[in-house]
Amino acid sequence: MDTTGKNIREASLPEITTFLTAHGEKAFRAKQIWQWIWQRGVTTFEEMSNLSKTTRELLAAHYYFDSLTIHRTQTATDGTTKTAWRLHDGEIIESVLIPGNQKFTVCVSSQVGCKLGCKFCATGTLGFKRNLSPGEIFEQVIAARKSAEAQGISLSNIVFMGMGEPLLNYENVLQAIERLTAEDGLAMSPYRITVSTAGIPDKIRQLADDGVRFNLAVSLHAAKETTRTALMPVNKAYPLKDIAESLKYFVGKTGTRPTFEYLLLKDINDSLEDAKALALYCRQFPIKINLIEYNPVEGSGFRHSPDKHRDEFVKYLEGCNMVVHVRHSKGQDIDAACGQLAGRPATP
Ligand code: SF4
Numbered sequence: 001m002d003t004t005g006k007n008i009r010e011a012s013l014p015e016i017t018t019f020l021t022a023h024g025e026k027a028f029r030a031k032q033i034w035q036w037i038w039q040r041g042v043t044t045f046e047e048m049s050n051l052s053k054t055t056r057e058l059l060a061a062h063y064y065f066d067s068l069t070i071h072r073t074q075t076a077t078d079g080t081t082k083t084a085w086r087l088h089d090g091e092i093i094e095s096v097l098i099p100g101n102q103k104f105t106v107c108v109s110s111q112v113g114c115k116l117g118c119k120f121c122a123t124g125t126l127g128f129k130r131n132l133s134p135g136e137i138f139e140q141v142i143a144a145r146k147s148a149e150a151q152g153i154s155l156s157n158i159v160f161m162g163m164g165e166p167l168l169n170y171e172n173v174l175q176a177i178e179r180l181t182a183e184d185g186l187a188m189s190p191y192r193i194t195v196s197t198a199g200i201p202d203k204i205r206q207l208a209d210d211g212v213r214f215n216l217a218v219s220l221h222a223a224k225e226t227t228r229t230a231l232m233p234v235n236k237a238y239p240l241k242d243i244a245e246s247l248k249y250f251v252g253k254t255g256t257r258p259t260f261e262y263l264l265l266k267d268i269n270d271s272l273e274d275a276k277a278l279a280l281y282c283r284q285f286p287i288k289i290n291l292i293e294y295n296p297v298e299g300s301g302f303r304h305s306p307d308k309h310r311d312e313f314v315k316y317l318e319g320c321n322m323v324v325h326v327r328h329s330k331g332q333d334i335d336a337a338c339g340q341l342a343g344r345p346a347t348p
Pocket of ligand 1: 115116118121122123124163164165198219
């Protein structure tokens with residue numbers, strides 16, 4: 001891919017307007033180009049069919065798209081589709097299109113790899129390579145939307161639960177969401193977007209200060225300090241009490257109810273004692289709890305929690321009047337479920 005010039009998806013509308021007029025083009029063409037990029041989701045200048053060939057060539061000489069190409073696609077028996085994308089610099093990321101009741105949800109990546117190294121997560125074993133650009137994030141959604149629409153169903157939800165920690169790529173993730181939700185972008189509802197974080201307190205506060213309207217999910221996975229640190233090394237830097245303080249701030253400022261994601265792991269965090277610790281922790285703010293059934297990652301050493309443990313866990317929390325949902329991860333047979341995205345190089 002030719003990446004000379006500037007990434008067009010990092011150019012503002014005024015910047016494109018100035019560029020065009022400086023090259024003797026009409027200013028209104030900028031709006032057309034903007035629509036092609038952010039409403040139609042094109043990834044080449046050739047697709048901008050209402051521009052002259054000369055204008056398209058002018059753009060191509062000064063700008064480029066950091067677009068994605070399909071490296072591999074796999075579809076699971078439950079209809080979940082995982083796509084491995086090759087980025088312009090050769091790196092691989094993955095996104096997952098998950099079918100629901102007459103709707104689709106896309107799970108997108110925000111980074112190549114991840115530096116947080118959660119013990120149950122395949123991405124965490126890769127280390128961190130780089131942040132994704134707003135355009136690279138946006139394009140995962142565009143591709144999912146096209147794929148969903150080709151099946152006659154609309155894409156209704158976006159979750160930032162793929163590879164990477166979204167809040168450690170704060171600016172780019174928020175810029176992508178701005179383009180996904182803007183009237184002159186994809187005009188999707190922010191209430192159908194969920195950003196999931198391992199819990200970075202200062203960034204959670206920043207979200208509140210920035211007045212975000214999307215949903216916030218925190219991957220909690222344990223409400224006991226020692227257990228959480230063993231599962232998520234990031235807990236050493238940002239312990240549970242700091243996350244709680246930032247969530248109180250977030251809830252107070254946004255008036256929303258975040259979600260805790262809690263992966264049930266046999267004999268690690270699925271006892272009645274663990275449920276009690278969780279209920280106690282959750283008393284500090286309004287919260288919903290998603291209990292996720294674990295899909296074993298090869299060599300991880302973690303096991304699926306037995307149904308009996310899960311049922312007792314749920315019963316205890318519900319007895320404390322907590323809002324609890326049990327989630328069954330989809331796409332297990334293609335390593336597309338929670339914690340299984342690894343962007344493994346593969347033969348296309
Ligand atoms: S669970 Fe999320 S934050 Fe943790 S290593 Fe995996 S991608 Fe990173």
